[in-house]
Amino acid sequence: MSDVMDVRSEYIRARWAFIDGPRMVSLLRYLGATDEDFEQLKLVSEQLESDPTLPFRKSRNGRICLDPQTRRGYRLEAQPFVLSREEDFVRHDSETLRTFDEVQDDLQLNTALQAMLVFKFLVVHGVDVAHRPRLDYDRAEWICTLFNLRTVTTTGLLGEPALEGVHSDGVDHTMTTFLSARNMTADSAETFLHDMREVNGRRWHETDPTLLKGRARHGDFLDTLMVVDHEYKHSVSPVYPIDDTEPAIRDMLIFFTRKPTEKGHVSFRYDSVAPHRALPMSFGLPADLPALATAN
Structure with missing residues (x-):
């Protein structure tokens, strides 16, 4: 547990943390x-x-509630997904309700995936962050939207992990975890962290260098980046092929975690905390939670 708390301390100090794959494997084994x-x-x-709006991407998603009061995490019923310009997400499908194919048991029942959810909870629970409008910070629960994403570059179609350019994800805490890649160059898919003053929608290479606050690149299995989402914006460079006659592929898990919404939020109507009946899943959260709230 001390290594998890070391990550938490770094996250609190810097407002972001990068955990390399071998360290992440060790942490998740412990969990x-x-x-x-x-x-x-x-x-x-x-x-x-197939992704509902991006031709170069394949996807699934699922919603999970992390409830410190019952000390359980559980799968939530499916809901449409939407991000808005107000949340610093500017793209052709901003404000569009998107319905993704659902994460299945092969992922949600995986002990490594469940350990990632516990890990993220241990790092973020009780951490003070800049509040987003119309999120209910008096609620104990956390809502985590999990995405499993594959970005594909082919001849004539460039795969972009963040087509929207500079953006935020409309949540409190974003975590991105690398699974694998094929035929991808070593300089592909670098993540850049920007001051909140950076202009939404700017391409990663068009940003103001004086507002660049950090950078990281996922390259090894389980390399993980965590960001306080309303304190940094971010952008990601494209996926480039080594051999341009073959597809380049990058597989990721993305964890968007925030407090439940209040009336007036773009996602309020799509923020149910009812359990998923067809794909039930639950797991325990650590019992010693009060200490986290004070370790800030």
Whole structure:
């Protein structure tokens, strides 16, 4: 647990943290992940479906509630997904209700995935962050939207992990975890962290260098980046192929975590905390939670 708390301390200090893959494997093993499930996690993206709005991407998503009062995490019923310009997300599908194919048991029952959710909870719970409008910070629960994403570059179609350019994700805490890549150059898909004054929608290479606050690149299995989402914006460079006659592929898990919405929020009508009946899943959260709230 001390290593998790070391990550938490760094996250509180810098407002972002990068955890390399080998360290993440060790942390997740401590939290219950099995070697067999690590191997299965590398293959889960083969089951992805077409994305509702981006032709170069395959995707699935699912919603999870992390409830410190009951000390349980559980799968939430499916809801449409929407991000708005007000949340610093400027793209052709801003304000558009998107319906993704759902995450299945092959991912949600994976012990490594569940350990990632516990890890993120331990790092972020009780951490003071800049508040977003119309999120209910008096509620104990956290709503986590999980995405499994594959970005694909082919001849004539450039895969962009963040087509929207500089943006935020409309949440309190964003976590991005690398699964695998094929035929991708070593300089692809670099993440840049920007001061909140940076202009939304700017391409990663058009940004003001004086507002650049950090950079990281996922390259090894389970490399993980965590960001306080309303204190930094971010952008990501494209996926480039080594051999341009073959597709370049990058597989990721994305964890968007925020407090429940209040009336007037763009997602308020789509923020149910009812359990998923067809795809039930639950797991325990650590019992010693009060200490986290004071370790800030």
